[in-house]
Amino acid sequence: MEDFLYFFTFQDPSITWVVLGITLLGIGSAYVGTFSFLDKKALLGDAISHAVLPGICLGFVLAGEKDPRFIVTGAFLSGALATFCSSWLKQNTKLSEDGIIASILSVFFGIGIVVLTAIQKSGNPEVAGLNSFIFGNAIGIAEADLFLYGGLSLAILLVLSLFLKEFRLMVFDPGFGKAIGFPMKGIRFVFNVLLILVVVIGIQAIGVVLMAALLITPGAAARFWTDRLQSLLLLAALFSILSGILGTYVSFVLPQMPTGPWVVVFLSLIALLSFIFSPKSGLIRRFLARRSYLNKTHRDHLMKALFKAKEAKREVLTLDEIHALYPFHKKEISHSLQILVQQGLVLQDAQGIRLSASGTSDAMRIVRLHRLWELYLNESMNIAPDHVHESAEQMEHLLTPELEALLEQRLNYPTLDPHQETIPRESHDA
């Protein structure tokens, strides 16, 4: 608790700086990452973030110490080389894109690890800091370095807001962009530079291995909540900042704890919650929608049974008789009965169960839809009368009043279905 207060009241200026840095980084990576996620180029970000490792090591060797200017430059150059290689290979070979990206990632990362091991063996006392580039250590960033990272983040945000319209076009319809004379190749080049830059400034805090998660997960999680680009970008940035700060906090409280994995843990948590709770396409939402639909089908079946009995001149059925019709859904039928009684569609007394006046009208509509659909299948789609029942069992719960009117019109208000049963209508319709 003490740590919590100490961290979040920002008494320590160095914490303020780190939080500010990770916020800027979060916004930048969420923006750039969301575009590459929408562009279905998520893997490219992963390849680039692994591919900067040899550049980091090279920068370290040239500077002889952990000088951020050398390291950032080295990382940028090796990320750029990887990006160039991937687009060159794509244009000049018949290799598939995923194959190219996988090879680039492993080749560059492999070389990086080899060089890193060689440096570690060399006994340079400065080498300890290099390990933090693998999994990231936000707290370990020196204040002076923060200005470099923060400045680059700001520059990225500036360019992004300038190119918003152009990047939208690049992702949605680059062919159209070219047709109206926009330099689409140049725009993609700028975007790739931003992507590499975001990775380069993120590695100190998040690490090469997990940087891709900071790029892609915020956008992917935010996509569950919105259908608009502007709000998608804002939400992605929010998710990214939130997990960035929480991850930094954990690595501040628990010594020796790397930042990157914790940021990814929080990001994944947000993505998981979005997947479950999203009001549009979330797991819970879909589960509820399906359950309410199933409940409706059971109620419809109960009313249909009562209506058919009525057609056979039996106004009242006992619960046992209805259960006998749907032997596998006794529990659901009993539950539906309660609801229908509450709604006043069905009446239950000592003699048994019967339809009320409004219930009769509703039940008639279900039976009507069933038989209309059977007739439609039979007449318009040439399906044999003994093959139409199954489909009608499903459609009777689905068809809207508009489609019902269309069916009636198309079939010219028929009186009999393919099984020579009457298609029931309210008397004033007839």
Add this chain to the structure above:
Amino acid sequence: MITQVPHPVLEVHDLTVSYDQHPVLWNVDLSLPAGQLIGILGPNGAGKSTLIKSIMGLIQPTSGYIKIFDKALPEVRSRISYVPQRESVDWNFPASVLDVVVMGTYGKLGLFRRPGKKEVQIAQEALEQVGMTAFANRQISELSGGQQQRVFIARALAQQADLYLMDEPFAGVDMATETAIFQLLQDMARAGKTVLVVHHDIHSAMNFFEWVIMLNLHLVASGPKDQVMTEELLRKTYGGKLNLLTQVTDLIRQQDFNPLKS
């Protein structure tokens, strides 16, 4: 049966196009009059889309050139409007109908300038013309195929051009929408615009187009509808494989270089 016209809106001169080493259009040479509704007909793989894309500068021709309003493409780009095939984009992209139609104004806006009130106004007028005003704020993934097609046409209208190139704007469109769009295109032609449409259905082509181009790897015909929509030319376009041309294409593909490239 190829009719050339004086002072053409569009002149395609000896155009040969190949993908890598695969020739898909052979020596197309035609000129088109202004203010007409023009159909491009031909079987699958005849090179119809390729012709449109070459005119739009999206594909580099192997040889030949194209002149629009007697000028090269970059000089007159703002006077040309383009409707790509509907399947060429991902309709799950987070955007509203209005967002997409506003893209039609990007060309005149140029780089870095954000669309403002005027651009939204133009987009809304374009939406009204295709009867999609009620859908302006709808997410594009929720649209039916025909509605998506109309959004693309509205985007082209928002470009406010003189020459319209449309790649299969009637693919996946129901009959009522097809007729409505055709009427809109006829109105545009009457107002002096030239509209070039890649189309599949010979029957509706007969009803709506004034000028018809028939392609099957090479140019079979180009001229007023009444003169080119003959049984013989249609058979030439749709019937029978072009056995010899296909064999030559295969021969070229087996080379280690493209011998057609000058």
